[in-house]
Amino acid sequence: MRDQRSIQLVVLAMFVSLAVSCVQSADAGITGLVKTKLAADGQVKASEINVDTMNGVVTLTGNVDGQAARDRAVQLAKETSGVREVKDMISVRTGAESGEAPDPNRTVGERIDDAGITMRVKARLLDDPVVKGLQIDVDTRNGVVFLTGSVSSDAERTQAIQVARATEGVLNVEANLR
Numbered sequence: 723m724r725d726q727r728s729i730q731l732v733v734l735a736m737f738v739s740l741a742v743s744c745v746q747s748a749d750a751g752i753t754g755l756v757k758t759k760l761a762a763d764g765q766v767k768a769s770e771i772n773v774d775t776m777n778g779v780v781t782l783t784g785n786v787d788g789q790a791a792r793d794r795a796v797q798l799a800k801e802t803s804g805v806r807e808v809k810d811m812i813s814v815r816t817g818a819e820s821g822e823a824p825d826p827n828r829t830v831g832e833r834i835d836d837a838g839i840t841m842r843v844k845a846r847l848l849d850d851p852v853v854k855g856l857q858i859d860v861d862t863r864n865g866v867v868f869l870t871g872s873v874s875s876d877a878e879r880t881q882a883i884q885v886a887r888a889t890e891g892v893l894n895v896e897a898n899l900r
Contacts, residue, residue: 748778748804749775749776749777749778749848749856750775750841750844750845750848750855751804751841751845752775752778752780752802752803752804752805753773753774753775753780753840753841753844754837754838754840754841754844754845755802755803755804755841756773756775756780756798756799756802756805757773757837757840757841758834758837758838758841759798759799759801759802760773760795760798760837761834761836761837762834762837763794763798765790765791765794766786766791766794766795766798767786767787767791768836768837769861769863770784770785770786770787770791771783771784771786771795771812772784772859772861773799774859775805776856777806778804778805778806778807779805779806779807779808779809780799780802780805780807780808780809781808781809781811782795782796782799782808782809782810782811782812783811783812784812784813785812785813785814786812786813786814787814788814789814791814792810792812792814795812796808796810796812835865835891836862836863836864836865837862838891839862839865839867839889839890839891839892840860840861840862840867842889842890842891843860843862843867843885843886843889843892844860846885846886846888846889847860847882847885847886850881850882850885852877852878852881853873853878853881853882853885854873854874854878857871857872857873858870858871858872858873858882858899859871860886862892864893865891865892865893865894866892866893866894866895866896867886867889867892867894867895867896868895868896868897868898869882869883869886869895869896869897869898869899870898870899871898871899871900872899872900873899873900879897879899882897882899883895883897883899
């Protein structure tokens with residue numbers, strides 16, 4: 723009787739673990755899809771918008787040059803498969819100058835490549851047993867991966883950087899992990 727109860731508990735734990743893994747993987751996939759749509763869109767500068775997903779809720783943050791770009795980013799996120807809700811935390815710059823260097827002319831292919839790298843790195847971070855992937859934001863620009871977020875130890879920080887560096891297409895990793 724006790725053995726049967728133990729088996730039931732183990733099976734239940736496996737199902738719960740599988741469900742959590744599926745949600746995390748689905749969220750990473752949604753983030754990647756939204757970033758890909760933003761990168762492919764001519765009106766939105768994907769490098770100016772951060773995308774985070776938790777349980778199908780997409781949070782958009784960053785600074786854009788105009789309301790039209792903000793509205794378009796929100797629309798693209800809402801139209802993405804698997805998105806339950808979009809939290810718009812994008813700010814519109816109000817100054818005459820953006821204060822940033824001009825964005826180099828990049829092809830759609832280059833932007834999609836970066837979005838694909840971001841998606842692969844995020845998925846690998848979520849799958850890693852040492853790294854808390856939900857606490858790390860991943861952005862990619864010209865093959866350089868930027869990791870931002872919080873980690874609980876130097877070992878987790880080192881592992882996150884190693885995971886990103888080992889991902890196909892990554893040229894370099896810049897980590898701002900605290």
